[in-house]
Amino acid sequence: MKGMSFDVVLCQPERKVQVAELHAYFWGDIAASAAYLEWKYERNPYLRKSPIYLALRDGKPVGMRGMFGAMWEAGSSSQKLLGLHADDLVVAPEYRSRGVVANLMSAAFDDLREKGWEYVFSLSAGAVTRLSSLAAGWRNVGPVGELRRASRRVERLRRLHGTVSGMRFFHRYAEGVRSLMGRHLQSDLRRRRTGGAIKVAACVSLWQEPRPEEMAGLVGRIPHDGRIRHVRDRDYFAWRFQNPIHKYWFLFWEEPDLEGYLVLQEYLPESMDRTVTNIVDWEASDDRVRAGLLQAALRLGHFPDLRIWSATLPDKTKALLETSGFRPGGGGSGIADQQKCILVKPLREGAPEKDCVLAGRRLLEIADWDVRMMYSMQG
Amino acid sequence: MNRASPDPSLRGHLIGLLEENNPEACAALGDDTSLIRSGLIDSMALFNLALWIEQETGSQLDLNTFDPSVEWDTIAGILDFIGRHRRRDLPG
Numbered sequence: 091m092k093g094m095s096f097d098v099v100l101c102q103p104e105r106k107v108q109v110a111e112l113h114a115y116f117w118g119d120i121a122a123s124a125a126y127l128e129w130k131y132e133r134n135p136y137l138r139k140s141p142i143y144l145a146l147r148d149g150k151p152v153g154m155r156g157m158f159g160a161m162w163e164a165g166s167s168s169q170k171l172l173g174l175h176a177d178d179l180v181v182a183p184e185y186r187s188r189g190v191v192a193n194l195m196s197a198a199f200d201d202l203r204e205k206g207w208e209y210v211f212s213l214s215a216g217a218v219t220r221l222s223s224l225a226a227g228w229r230n231v232g233p234v235g236e237l238r239r240a241s242r243r244v245e246r247l248r249r250l251h252g253t254v255s256g257m258r259f260f261h262r263y264a265e266g267v268r269s270l271m272g273r274h275l276q277s278d279l280r281r282r283r284t285g286g287a288i289k290v291a292a293c294v295s296l297w298q299e300p301r302p303e304e305m306a307g308l309v310g311r312i313p314h315d316g317r318i319r320h321v322r323d324r325d326y327f328a329w330r331f332q333n334p335i336h337k338y339w340f341l342f343w344e345e346p347d348l349e350g351y352l353v354l355q356e357y358l359p360e361s362m363d364r365t366v367t368n369i370v371d372w373e374a375s376d377d378r379v380r381a382g383l384l385q386a387a388l389r390l391g392h393f394p395d396l397r398i399w400s401a402t403l404p405d406k407t408k409a410l411l412e413t414s415g416f417r418p419g420g421g422g423s424g425i426a427d428q429q430k431c432i433l434v435k436p437l438r439e440g441a442p443e444k445d446c447v448l449a450g451r452r453l454l455e456i457a458d459w460d461v462r463m464m465y466s467m468q469g
Numbered sequence: 470m471n472r473a474s475p476d477p478s479l480r481g482h483l484i485g486l487l488e489e490n491n492p493e494a495c496a497a498l499g500d501d502t503s504l505i506r507s508g509l510i511d512s513m514a515l516f517n518l519a520l521w522i523e524q525e526t527g528s529q530l531d532l533n534t535f536d537p538s539v540e541w542d543t544i545a546g547i548l549d550f551i552g553r554h555r556r557r558d559l560p561g
Contacts, residue, residue: 179512181511186511186513187490187491187509187510187511187514188491188508188511189507189508189509190508190511191508191511191512192505192506192507192508193508217516218512218513218515218516219512220532221512221515221516221519221532221537222511222512222515222516224532224536224537225505225515225536225537225538225541226538227538230532230533423529424523424528424529424530424531425516425519425520425523425529425530425532426520
């Protein structure tokens with residue numbers, strides 16, 4: 091017995107409206123979905139026409155999976171690898187459990203393999219997608235090690251939300267709890283209206299716009315240990331912070347050249363967790379600047395739930411985060427572990443694990459990665 | 470451990486779980502019908518199935534130690550998996 095069969099095609103411009111409608115199952119906002127997809131797949135600096143695969147039923151898209159371009163680098167000579175980052179998996183509710191995802195992914199991987207792509211990456215898979223991805227041959231590189239600095243009030247309300255969601259007659263009130271959290275537990279940062287720079291410490295100021303040229307210059311100046319990381323050049327910084335559903339703030343340390351930056355991010359759609367603030371990237375020329383930027387961020391005001399990925403940070407930086415009140419987050423264990431993971435799908439059939447390397451660095455070993463939340467669309 | 474004769478009530482529970490997920494498909498489900506590879510169960514259903522398997526085995530599963538698309542692809546495979554991984558101190 092088989093599920094339904096679907097035609098799988100690459101998205102063409104004439105289907106943009108249909109695709110935005112399908113994607114809107116995420117946030118319930120077609121215009122937001124259209125803007126997001128255009129930014130991510132059409133204005134991507136490394137792959138202008140990043141592919142979106144569609145499963146069609148009677149000519150209408152009922153499932154989608156996007157693959158946007160991601161430029162990785164590794165090794166002492168910064169060898170580059172253009173890879174694809176799988177994201178935006180959506181199936182129309184009436185077609186779930188009908189074999190859409192299996193059809194879609196199998197056709198997409200066949201097509202990508204034929205076109206010579208070697209790897210597909212995923213950095214934001216939660217528990218559900220992680221399990222189905224592993225069942226489809228993806229490899230689990232490891233968890234991202236999310237740390238949280240969350241207020242007790244947020245933790246209590248989140249537990250209440252979890253409890254209410256699982257109760258037979260009360261689950262309808264779960265949305266109310268979530269909405270209450272989103273409305274009343276926001277960071278002080280979100281309330282800041284000013285558009286100009288704000289001085290927050292002797293060398294540190296807060297901005298609402300990135301400085302792509304200077305940020306790329308700083309990344310280029312700081313010695314790279316050769317681990318696998320995303321390329322952070324001028325084009326990447328200029329594109330990355332235009333994500334229309336996120337809001338970013340930038341702390342810059344200058345004396346007078348840029349010596350460090352720390353990027354904070356929050357979600358804009360009401361349907362997303364508006365209590366959360368993420369540190370999505372953090373770079374500094376030395377430990378003094380790094381610590382100073384974190385202190386400056388914490389002094390900006392109250393953050394109900396501040397998060398950062400720590401798995402690949404140096405021990406010294408992890409210790410700094412711990413003394414600043416960050417603790418392991420995620421919740422759940424076993425199958426339900428909510429921790430995000432790095433997943434890699436080698437497209438070459440039967441490729442031995444030892445061959446999955448970039449400039450001598452192993453793609454399937456977390457120790458060979460330097461991963462920031464900014465590299466995933468979580469941040 | 471008992472691989473030869475899985476608990477019939479366990480099979481009933483499993484069918485019920487799959488039925489909740491996809492009532493149409495379950496009418497024709499056999500013990501060797503492909504569930505995962507055929508796409509009959511989607512990611513959410515697979516997740517619910519995994520939680521149920523954890524509950525039935527009484528242990529937390531490590532996804533790095535087995536391939537769910539092989540071991541859980543059929544009803545027979547899932548029942549066999551539970552039989553092999555059930556904690557010895559659990560009833561049934």
